[in-house]
Amino acid sequence: MDNKPMRVLQTGLTSNPGGVESFIMNVYRHIDRKKIQFDFLIKHGTQIAYEEEVTKLGGRIFPVYYGRKENIWKHYRQIKSLLTENNFCAIHMNLCFFNDIDILKIGNQLGINKRIVHSHNSDFLERVPKYTEKLIDWNKKRSETYVTDYLACSSVAGKWMFGEREFKVINNGIDISKYAYNPSIREQKRLELGLKPEHFVIGVVGRIQYQKNPEFIVEIFKKIYEKEKNAVLLWVGDGDLRPQIEQKIMEYGLNQNVKLFGMRKDVNEIYQTMDVFLLPSRFEGLPVVGIEAQASGLPCFFSGNIIKEAKITNLVNYISIQKTAGFWAEQILRTKNDHKRKDQTETIRNAGYDIKTIIKELEKIYLEIK
Template identity: 40%
Template structure:
């Protein structure tokens, strides 16, 4: 006879930004079998609330706030020590969801306090900022710490895993899965949202992403400027905000103003209706300088949108024929001419292709549950 043991897992990686990583974690959290597995969260920038904090607390989970290490390094590390010392017998696993190896302290301290499973999960395939000698040395040192402390390595894609851990490291790919039902194409939802936004007669281009070096908004606006010359009825929806560093957002707004495109570019900020906004779009552009495996790329395909991605993004994101890769070395005019080809595109429901490829949360969550269940369902006779 088998007995079920409730497995408590401590998740790190949520920020105040509702981005791909945060959305991914929340998808897991909402669909996990809470009779078997419970997620709690550590907010490592405790000066701000993390995304979805109300939903997390309402579901009965705990959020531990630790002050940012940039604000007070000694206090940050001391609170980690206190947290794990107090709770070392509660948590079976700790998961560090990260975009770089500049910070791996939770893995090290979890090893010290004997937390059995210590998982690091790569969500990116490039650096957000210029990496100097000191950061290179820090990353090299942190790789040694991981060899000492991490028990499992996850990645959102092969490219993200190889970039962060190296080709020789054995890592498990966990798909950035979504609720396909929320995103599947619906003509009625499209018509309703376009009417609400006054977009009925427009050619609507969409982009979702925080304003940062990675997302390449400067080039995106150049592309749209060329599109607008070809199709004056074109509109660009920019969904997302800046976190801490507002310079990229301010530069984007100034560039739109300089190009006299203020009436044609909408800065929508953070939104809770992304799936509906995707219905209103006619195509989706993601000219990022690097990505792990962009969740928005899966969402856009599920919504039936023609997608135009930079060719540095992993080909693993190409689940359907809706995806087109274009080199960042090509001109903005070249991109524009490719994008306007989608003006006559007839959308359809392709959500079954997404499900069959393993990107539906209801399928993927079973793999994650199995990962924990295989270790913590045991035979009473043993």
């Protein structure tokens, strides 16, 4: 009897541990790997986030050496060879837009039973060329031939990527216990990071890129600092706009009060040090960080462009990004003395965001025969 786990080929891991990567790894850490094992398709030359952990968990990493634009025939051949030589039971594509589903087309030809597309966004990360727009439209129209399951992190993300096609919402589950508010961890971590008891800490977790509206974050903090000199901005994340953001921070003379941490493995503990969580994104699918921040009991200030499904607790405040930075600052400063932090884990769990619940849903999809 063959007791080997079924292997699922995943896409979506990059060098930057953002929301999609966090979701994939949250699932991978908690899924029964004796039953289901993950492998990962990545772009050649990419040093992916979590690579060491993936290897320790038993995953294999397969680089794609030829992109579609570089050499379409070699691109097809390498994917066909990869799928032929490895006994994948499913392909799970984690996408921010519907641009490349070649692997699903080839998987369909080779008889791979499960071919999944999972939408993780509700708009383009940046402006895309006309060619890409046409390719996306083409994929939407023809995808039914190649896709067996349409998944999305929210109803908005599903409708944006799949239009009128039927899809299933899979919540961005987290390990709730890791994020539960803990006063002793808060005290210890604040000490470690050089934060004083009187510091009012505004937290940001997210890539420093267009989608996250990083320039506006700095403008909001500038207005907060003008009225509260004990304010500190903690920013976990990296991205292509970091040099511009660092320059703006220097220009405003805020470098002593802004800490850019880059990538961290202790994000769950850094949430404990915060007093407020800030997410003024231009658009989102359903932000994992928003769930994590609520699980940590933080007052959250989200842009009005973030879907209402992200409000799981009464801690969330929505503000339009058309409002001024000064208006945002005023709303945030109101929480300084009147918020008492509480354990929110049961609320998060009851709303269906426990990773254990999500694992059961995905296992059912992977193991289901169509």
